Amino acid sequence: xxxFKTIYFLYYWVLYQxxxxxxxxxxxxxxxxxxxxxxxxxxxxxxxxxxxNIENLIDFNENIDRVFxxxxxxxxxxxxxxxxxxxxxxxxxxxxxxxxxxxIFFYDPYKMGFSYYSDxxxxxxxILNAVAMKYVIMYRCRHFFIDxxxxxxxxxxxxxxxxxxEKSEPNEKKMDQxxxxxxxxxxxxxxxxxENGKLKPLEPEKLQNxxxxxxxxxxxQWTQPVPKKQKVLAKFTSPLLENIIKDSGVQRESxxxxxxxxxxxxxxxxxxxxxxx
Numbered sequence: 025x026x027x028f029k030t031i032y033f034l035y036y037w038v039l040y041q042x043x044x045x046x047x048x049x050x051x052x053x054x055x056x057x058x059x060x061x062x063x064x065x066x067x068x069x070x071x072x073x074x075x076x077n078i079e080n081l082i083d084f085n086e087n088i089d090r091v092f093x094x095x096x097x098x099x100x101x102x103x104x105x106x107x108x109x110x111x112x113x114x115x116x117x118x119x120x121x122x123x124x125x126x127x128i129f130f131y132d133p134y135k136m137g138f139s140y141y142s143d144x145x146x147x148x149x150x151i152l153n154a155v156a157m158k159y160v161i162m163y164r165c166r167h168f169f170i171d172x173x174x175x176x177x178x179x180x181x182x183x184x185x186x187x188x189x190e191k192s193e194p195n196e197k198k199m200d201q202x203x204x205x206x207x208x209x210x211x212x213x214x215x216x217x218x219e220n221g222k223l224k225p226l227e228p229e230k231l232q233n234x235x236x237x238x239x240x241x242x243x244x245q246w247t248q249p250v251p252k253k254q255k256v257l258a259k260f261t262s263p264l265l266e267n268i269i270k271d272s273g274v275q276r277e278s279x280x281x282x283x284x285x286x287x288x289x290x291x292x293x294x295x296x297x298x299x300x301x
Contacts, residue, residue: 058123059123059148059150059151062122062123062151062154063150063151063153063154066154066155066157066158067154067157067174069157069158069161070157070160070161070169070174071174071176073161073166074175074176074178074179082164083164084160084161084164084165084166085164085165085166085167086164087116087163087164087165088164088165088167088168089109091109092133092167092183093182093183093186095186095187098133102133102134109133110132110133110134113130113131113132113133114130114132115130116130116131116163117129117130118130118155118158118159118162118163120155120158122142122144122147122151122155124144125142125143125144126142126143126241127140127141127142127144127147127155128140128141128142128241128244129155129156129159130159131159131163131165131168132236135234135236136183136187136188136234137233137234137235137236138152138155138156138159138168138233138234138235138236139235139236139237139238140152140155140235140236140237140238141238141239141240141241141243141244142237142240142241143240143241145237149232149235152233152235153171153174153233156168156169156233156235157169166181167181167182167183168181168183169181169233170183170184170188170231170232170233171230171231171232171233172184172230172231172232173230173232184231188231
């Protein structure tokens with residue numbers, strides 16, 4: 025019985041392969057989802073920025089202030105919590121529509137990442153990356169996008185070496201890790217270490233963009249708070265007000281009755297002689 029089942033299976037398998045080879049049978053491919061199309065379209069548009077014929081015509085970093093390329097100066101500016109640089113970029117807002125809701129997006133110079141408000145607590149990194157692509161195109165700040173998996177190797181952001189790559193000093197000693205417990209390497213890990221019989225060189229981890237979730241859209245303040253000025257009342261003068269001020273000084277002084285009596289002249293009444301009987 026098992027023999028006939030095997031023959032039956034082989035017959036239909038060979039027939040399937042023949043139809044596939046002749047083009048009679050086609051394999052149905054899965055249609056991309058709305059999110060996948062969203063990511064793909066944004067990526068295509070973003071990579072167009074690196075084409076020489078477009079890059080030579082448009083400066084896609086014209087809105088990035090020169091201080092971003094001077095680490096010491098930027099750090100001094102950002103020490104002030106009310107610095108103009110952060111306020112400026114917080115006003116450059118992108119309001120984008122996603123398949124599952126909306127998102128408010130802007131760049132944070134202090135955290136060197138993209139901050140956003142959304143009613144979704146969890147948004148995939150690829151979706152946020154797609155929103156960041158639109159943002160840097162709109163506000164001409166391509167160097168803020170540092171994802172090395174997407175940006176071509178020929179056009180790395182200069183901000184990476186300034187802020188994201190730690191430069192080891194020549195005299196710095198490496199920590200001895202002999203006392204740490206090492207995980208036992210599996211056979212799969214060992215096989216992945218070699219290519220064509222040679223040991224593969226270790227690839228450094230690629231940088232990705234940083235995204236900071238700030239809460240629901242209702243928490244976002246559309247207008248920047250204006251500092252309140254202290255109200256100064258206009259000077260008002262009048263004879264009555266001046267007398268009150270003078271009297272207030274007199275009321276604070278105390279005087280003895282003897283002193284008061286000495287200062288007051290005695291009152292004398294003169295009676296005409298004609299009235300005397």
